[in-house]
Amino acid sequence: MEQTELQVEIPSVLKQTSCQNIKGFDCVDYGNRNDPNPLENAISDKESYGESIAGSNITKLERQEVVIISSPASPSGLHIGQTKLVLHSEKCENTDQNNTKNPYPQLAKQKKFHSQPILVRENGDRKVVHSEAIRDHRFDPFKTWSGRLERQISNLRGKPTQEPDIEAGASEREEIEEAPGVDRYFDALEGPELDTLRATEVSVLPEDEKWPFLLRFPVNAFGICLGVSSQAILWKTLNTSPAMSFLHISPMPNLILWWAALALILFVSLVYLLKIVFYFEAVKREYYHPVRVNFFFAPWIACLFMALAVPPSIAVNLRPFIWYILMTPIFMLELKIYGQWMSGGQRRLSKVANPSNHLSIVGNFVGALLGANMGLKEGPIFFFAVGLAHYIVLFVTLYQRLPTNAALPKELHPVFFLFVAAPSVACMAWAKIQGDFDYAARIPYFIALFLYMSLAVRVNFFRGIRFSLAWWAYTFPMTGASIATIKYTMAVTNIVTRSLSVCLSAISTFTVSTLLVYTIIHAFVLRDLFPNDISIAITRKKPKFSKMLAHFRSSSSDSKDFDSSVSKNSDI
């Protein structure tokens, strides 16, 4: 992968061309270039290179070899002094080169669980890196303090930074400030969760190596918290509900799950907080992602779940101020998100409608339920009303399947289980507000039940769908339906409802357990729980056709697939 290897492999005809281009290949912010758009530079260089090649008579094989060259870290030794410095001062940046030394001893234990596979690989890389002493700049655009802190320190040490570097930094800053528009996300990504790059697109971050852990840690991870904390509620309900007393469930599962969920929430929050601090651009891009944005509700909903699942041995009655604290961020996000739906820009509902939008609705009902549990009255109704109005809008929109909803998956997908979440929580919330599981509560309950059945009968559900962390978020609706069924069983106690309660509880626990096993396998065996989060690495503008072509030639997929995707794209 080093330049020496390179010279051996490249035929002499190509040597000059390639040498001219190597410098610019990876230089996201090289310092010696006055490039106004560094993020797209890597690509345009590839392109110009591809074009220059196109003139000569090189075979495909030769070209591919050359392109492979572009993947390693920048070969020039320009920043050697600086980079060494960085290795000491920027420990927490977690780039490929320097996140081997964990700067957070207090998190070491948990973190190791997830990062070990990466660490191992990086350990291998590290030697190369140290031997060359080169800092990888390719992740800089996503770093919060990419070059600044570095420069400040080197300035303190008396080494003036080159002027061009600052200029490049400024233009890079500019680029970062403009995150890609929603249309770009739809254009560049595909799949029900908009997390796969289209064949015609190129990533701004290297696709062929593992990114820093924090960059790969998506906001979807809060889904795990949702899954576990909702299970805690389920087992609390199974324990405390008189209608289910025949099962003789002990309070222990609730207690254990609650503490596990608490630990999980704390860990995920902390890691994500680090991401916010060190890779704010990446967080911003997640926030602008039309599907991901809904997951920003997840942490708060998980907290609401924790408050609902609190074991009776820890606290019986929570103080209402907790409710106000937890509902504030949800309310703020709603003002923002719902406003965007209505105000008709790029994020209008007919464009971004996706089952994951349910996550931004369900918070209202969970909030209403918790508030009603605490004995509040007006607040819960407020959120219930807001949730109802927007749920109707979303339900109709998703059911209609407008042709403009580009993001909606063609086939059913676990994400559709989110349909069940809102009505099953809503019925509990209303029953609590009203003080009785009356007809008005049964209507949403039965809607949830029908949707559940409607989804369950479509058995080819999990077939051919790639596992993803987001699946965790799709389990809590099943748990929610189970809890609602138990509440309903309390109102209508008979053998049918009891069986249904047991059945649904078993299914939801089984699903969560299966998912846990999957997650553990992916985390420790396959070591791909956190793959490169390609969703945040799309270019700001559509790559030109020649770029796509260059990119495509460099990739190994067959041209048939490419042609179809190109033509599909041009059709749109």
Next chain:
Amino acid sequence: MEQTELQVEIPSVLKQTSCQNIKGFDCVDYGNRNDPNPLENAISDKESYGESIAGSNITKLERQEVVIISSPASPSGLHIGQTKLVLHSEKCENTDQNNTKNPYPQLAKQKKFHSQPILVRENGDRKVVHSEAIRDHRFDPFKTWSGRLERQISNLRGKPTQEPDIEAGASEREEIEEAPGVDRYFDALEGPELDTLRATEVSVLPEDEKWPFLLRFPVNAFGICLGVSSQAILWKTLNTSPAMSFLHISPMPNLILWWAALALILFVSLVYLLKIVFYFEAVKREYYHPVRVNFFFAPWIACLFMALAVPPSIAVNLRPFIWYILMTPIFMLELKIYGQWMSGGQRRLSKVANPSNHLSIVGNFVGALLGANMGLKEGPIFFFAVGLAHYIVLFVTLYQRLPTNAALPKELHPVFFLFVAAPSVACMAWAKIQGDFDYAARIPYFIALFLYMSLAVRVNFFRGIRFSLAWWAYTFPMTGASIATIKYTMAVTNIVTRSLSVCLSAISTFTVSTLLVYTIIHAFVLRDLFPNDISIAITRKKPKFSKMLAHFRSSSSDSKDFDSSVSKNSDI
């Protein structure tokens, strides 16, 4: 029409060409051809013929003469032995040739009413057929046991079937298994009920002669059952409601209508059952038809109506198990149909939305009403909830009139009266569940009333619309509104509500009577109650332009109309 006539008409220049083609003209599955796509064969032959002609200097007149030749039955005498056998063994298949002898003596009386016109014509044809002793294979692709039974019998008799025949049968089978996609229905058909073939399309069944009765018997026929059984409910309500006692309605109309409806349901069910048995492919194509599929709810709704209309002299309280039996198929169909709406394939709601979808909603409310009448509680609320959720979705979708709803008629049409059905039944269902015609029941009632008035004021309603059997389905909502009004009158008894009840009941009875007269006229005078059901005879793939052209030349419509429809099609 025979070959002798033909030779006289064709000019000598054409003789050779035409003779080469005549053999293939109508041979849907001739047996001596290894054709992989028999259903489209007739057309492609016409096309190749037209193309071969195009090279020579024949005038248009000559060509038209030749094309006319293609319409009679196949002139080759290949299957003489087989066909004779068929005439004895396949009596129940009801093909053009052999349905003259009625194999169902128990149904003879009713059947004669409807089939007589066909019989008469077929009697005329029969002589020709018998003289030539040729079996018409053109309807085979729609037959359940088209060639198989035949072959089995001839094999038993020691005559081995030719190999090519089996191959052709296999490919035919293949074709049948793939019914046309939804898009094909929208592309090939037009009109509010998607029952008219576009000018650019060709039918796979002969358009210029009457098809077997069972092939022409649509699922829409259950609409008559809906119309009559709902009238039975109306007259029962008029008889039993204290608020309407001033009318002194006797229990007789209810009794008569109920028995008539029962006879009708039994008859229609039996005929349709025969269609399922003998022309399963035709039933399948009706099921895949985006408008027709909703009529598959009709038989079950009619049964629910029967249970609601049961005269007090026959039974006062029905047993709940009836409700469970009747709701099972409705529930199954709903899981299927609503799932299709949501799951976003070709049958997503924004594509198939059509007022006839109300038929698939209204069953929920009728079921809820019957269940509540029987004293059930949870089941009715379940169906009420499911109905409510989907009614809101459908109501909004239909009111919006999305530009993608290709099937929605441009102008108002009787089908729009289906809008009134769901809310008027819903209000009764809720009133029964709640035990009181409360505000929550009045809201759907008044919505129904407003929609009724909104439709009624558009007077140019029945103008310029071709009568169809489906109209029967559009009368039951009016009857439903009348019954709801009587129920409302029971809650709010005054001169206005009483007048309204009388008024609406009169209108609905008048409409049903008028429709009955129309139906009788069409059945016995015009003898076109069951025209060729072109909706099920569309080709699986879009015919090529040359085929359309060939088809068009052979038809008698003027070219102006054709040009416009072609250009319209290409615009879309």
Next chain:
Amino acid sequence: MEQTELQVEIPSVLKQTSCQNIKGFDCVDYGNRNDPNPLENAISDKESYGESIAGSNITKLERQEVVIISSPASPSGLHIGQTKLVLHSEKCENTDQNNTKNPYPQLAKQKKFHSQPILVRENGDRKVVHSEAIRDHRFDPFKTWSGRLERQISNLRGKPTQEPDIEAGASEREEIEEAPGVDRYFDALEGPELDTLRATEVSVLPEDEKWPFLLRFPVNAFGICLGVSSQAILWKTLNTSPAMSFLHISPMPNLILWWAALALILFVSLVYLLKIVFYFEAVKREYYHPVRVNFFFAPWIACLFMALAVPPSIAVNLRPFIWYILMTPIFMLELKIYGQWMSGGQRRLSKVANPSNHLSIVGNFVGALLGANMGLKEGPIFFFAVGLAHYIVLFVTLYQRLPTNAALPKELHPVFFLFVAAPSVACMAWAKIQGDFDYAARIPYFIALFLYMSLAVRVNFFRGIRFSLAWWAYTFPMTGASIATIKYTMAVTNIVTRSLSVCLSAISTFTVSTLLVYTIIHAFVLRDLFPNDISIAITRKKPKFSKMLAHFRSSSSDSKDFDSSVSKNSDI
């Protein structure tokens, strides 16, 4: 601007050309032309002129001078005798020339307030007019009795009208009968209120001079009545509500506002009645305007507001017959408008959906509230039900922001406050019907509150938006929300709700006051309260490109803007 000046300015090369064209320039119905399409004549003349010029080598300056010529009144002295007569007999027509003498002494006082600026200007013009004694025929197509009355009188006086005049009148009549289709409104106009002519369009009425006052008086003016009468309700509620008694509001503000609103309603109604009488074509075009049509509900809603705001000192209980009288036109309009939404012509909801549609919904709830206040029961529930059903449809449709909703503004706009109107009135109506501010009433109330907040936080709201009379209509929802909050405070009395009531009342009063100041400034200082109502002056058919070009050349806007708008248009 007179012909004498003209001859001085025009270079000799152009003289002949211009003279040939001058006659036809403004002659909408000249009498000496057999033109089948007089409304578009002015333009086609311009065009042909522009084209004839294009051949010669004239500089842009010259052309512009020539075009300026077309703006004054027709220079030919053909109708001198007639016109003089008109000046005496057609006093009430209010054309630029002759509305200086106010024919309605009883309205003089109020009218002067608004018309003075115009009068002053017209006084200046009048001298010219009288000196030339020429009648302006350009507004004739919009006049109800354009030429007829005139002709009748001249016929009475023995002067036979020329035949061609009558023919032209007939074709003109024809043109008027066909108002522009909805598509034309969307194509020709832009802006959230569809009140700005696109750059590529031409107006059928002169754009560069003030039109007769009645032609400029839009139906939007009833918005002022809504704003003031709703304030009267607010102050009545503040005065009478026990929960707000701590404010010690006197009954005077209510009394004053009520009388002011009454005077305003009478005045606006009278002026609009005159418009109906004298410019029926203009009223028709307003009625066909997809946004304006909703304002036809405004007069009736204002009357309902007046009935709700009636000061206790004038009447305590109103007679129910008033309710029936007021609801009749609303009901009729609803049958018409909602029917259009559903029936799927050009006015289907997915096409015309616009926040101003809320005006056509809110009447139901206001009617329900008034009826319930009067002690009626069924009527209010009827309108509540109708309102609810259509509000759900509209709410979902507007929230979805279908891409087909061409009229929906890209950015938020005061018109969005109409979202708040329906739920805030609905909650009061339900509370009154139910007799209690229960949960069912709180749900719409909280929805209104959330929407209010959602809109309020988007602070760049009033920035960069041109003031328009329609804004008045957007203030009553704020007032409605304030009143609903006071009603809610009566149910839940605490410091928070009381503060909210005071706060919202203050905001709404402040907004209305600000708007009043704005209106006064625009009326008396800027004198542009009633600008030319370009929305009604669009051509019936799309102008051809050459016409657009000619029109564009004659206008002073820069070509960059034009090009973009042309290309935008052709893209669509």
